[in-house]
Amino acid sequence: MKVFETLKKCIAVFALLAIPASATYVAVLETMAPKDVLSLEEKQYLTDVLRSEAVKALPAEMNFTIMTRDNIQMMLPPGKGIEECEGSCLVETGKNIAADYIAQGRVGRFGSNLTITVEMYETAGNKLMGSFTAKSSDIEKLEVEIRKQAKPLFMKARGNAYAQPAFASGISAGPQMVALKIQSVPMGASIAIDGRPTKCMSTPCTVNIPEGEHRVLAARDDYQDKDSLLMVEGAEMALMMNLEPNFGQLNVDPKYDEYLGDGSPIVVTIDGKTSRNDVAFKKGINNLPAGPHSVQISHPCYETASFNVGITVAKTEKFDQELKRGKGWLTLKAVKDGSEQKVPVWVDGAKVGETPFVGEVPLCSKIEAGDGEFRGVVAAELKVNANVEVTHELVKSGQPVVAEEKAEPEKEQQPAQANVDEKQAQASEAAADVANKEKGMSIAKPIGIGLAVLGAAAFGIGIYENSVMKDERGKYDDATFTSESEADDQWDKVKKASTLRNVFYGVGAGLLAAGVTVFFVF
Structure with missing residues (x-):
């Protein structure tokens, strides 16, 4: 009997050694359960179900090897049984049996139902790759749930490495690539797949990824990140991601005469700013982060309205109170012919x-003084709670107000001499205008050229930073990182170069435009 057992172990060891060294080993340990919940035969059967699903998800053609019960038993340390490990020692057991991935199911009872939890770990990094739970009234229905959820779990072992199918000729081919079209509501989300950024910086977009299960993350300012676990297969697929808002709204809708005064619009200031993310606050709907905010609403003809508001995600607060007309003090005198x-x-x-009048007057009012044909509009710019003193000149209706000027009496000139003098004055004035224009051009043209040169230089730096960004992005796409921090550092280099490129492009374009304008216009 001992000879038979020894021979059996040797056969198992040779079977493992015969497997190509590049293969990825996956071990499914025996399902654990209390004796009063499942029998030994039932536990072994559920383990076999898990192994069969592992074979479907990780076929040998992709260089995966699902270790058998005998394989696992042979690789365990002396004196340790296959059924003796669960929980925290799963990863250690996986290392002992030289498995790249290890999984195990645990069955329990919740009320009158059977429950199962299956976990899979990557042994090299002590990393939980995924898990699932299921509940059913009996073991047969529990088997159905296991077959439904086990395959997606095991496909996580494909990971980002995407195991390569092997052929007898020795030539390997990569996994089937799928064109995944990603859309989001609202548009403009950036996409990360399996924890790594993609070239899709704004939806809608299409990315090519290998078949298998992938985690797709969509992110957009002012919206909650959307995380989707997706089984990707076929030649092409489409994914729609609806993003939940991470903001509330403030509807600024005060009651006031918007045509009062010169028709200036109200100015909305929130938290001391008139815009957010380059979007100006306005009368109407404004998107704001959840939390408290201070708000001011101002208009040249009304007192400033100030209030605090608490914004809640997905809710709208409304300000619809009537604005209070501002008032200023006016001190007015009327004069005619100096009296x-x-x-x-x-x-x-x-x-x-x-007149003389002293009183409080609403802002943006039409103020008039006089009576009959001498009644005219008073030019007064009133300010809130301030006194403005105005002296109004009474004139007949339709007659312009002319400031009193003192002029020396002109000497009588002969008509001919007057015409000559007038022509000489006009010629001198024209010559002066030409001289001023030439002087302005002599100053403007060098300034315009200088601005254009600086703009071209800035644009050249932007082109250089663009090449740096492409190089760093190439390094990011081609590199195999050993840690998340290493990948983040490389991605930071990409973002830094991209930001510098955009800054120098913008500065260069602005300087070039300013140089051309100064050169040709002034």
Whole structure:
């Protein structure tokens, strides 16, 4: 009997040695369960179900080897049984039996139902690759759940390395590539696949990835990240990702006469700023991060309205109160021919007093002084809670107000001499204009050329940074990183070069435009 057992172990060892060294080993340990829940035969059967699903997900053609029960037993340390390990020692057991990946199921009971939890670990990095849980009223229904969920779990062993199918000729071919078209609502999300950024920086876009299970992450400012686990197969697939907002809204809709004054719009200031992410705050809907915010609403004709608001994700707060008309103090005198006059004062068509007038007047009002044909508009720019002093010159309706000027009496000139003098003055004025223009051009042209040269230099630096970005991106795409931090460092180099490129492109374009404008216009 001992000879038979020894021979059996030797055969198992030789069987493992006969497997190509490049193969990836996957071990499925015996399913664990209390004696009062499952019998030994039932536990072994469920283990066999898991192994069969592992074979389907990780075929030998892709250089995966699913270790048998005898293989595992032979590789265990002396005195240790295949059923004696669970939980934290799974990874250590995987290392002992030289498995690249190791999985195990544990069955329990919850109420009247059977439950199972299956976990798979990568032994080299002590990393949990994935798990699933299932619940059913009996073992037969539990088997159905296992077959439904086990294959996607085992396909995680393909990972980012994507095992290569081997052929007898020794030539290997990569996995089938799938064109995955990714869309999002809203558009403009950046995409990462299996934890690594892609060239898709703004949806909709299409990426080519190997068949298998992949984790797709969509990210966009002001929206919650969307994480999707997807089984990719076939020649092409489409994925729609609906992003949940990570912001609330403030609807600024005050009651006021928007045509009062010169028609200036209201100005919305939130947290001391008039815009966010280069989007100006405005009358109407404004997207804001969740949390407290301070708001100011100002208009030349109204008092500034200030308030605090708490924004909640996916909810809209509304400000629809009536703005309060601002008022300023006016001190008004009326004069005619140099002497002060007592005349009526009108505000928006209503008589409010007589000059000299001192009183509070609403901002942006139409202020008039005088009566009959001498009634005219007073030019006064009132300010909130400030006093403005104005002296108004009374003139007949339609007659422009002319500032009083003192001029020396002109000497009488002969008509002919006057015409000559006038022509000489016009010629001198024209010559002066030409001289001023030439002087301006002599100054403007060198400045324009200098700006254009600086713009070209900045643009050249942008081109250099673009080449640096491409080189760093190539290194990122081609490199095999040993840690996440190493990958992040390389990706930071890509982002830095991209940012510098965009900055120098923008500066260069601005300087070139300014140089051309100065050169040709001024």
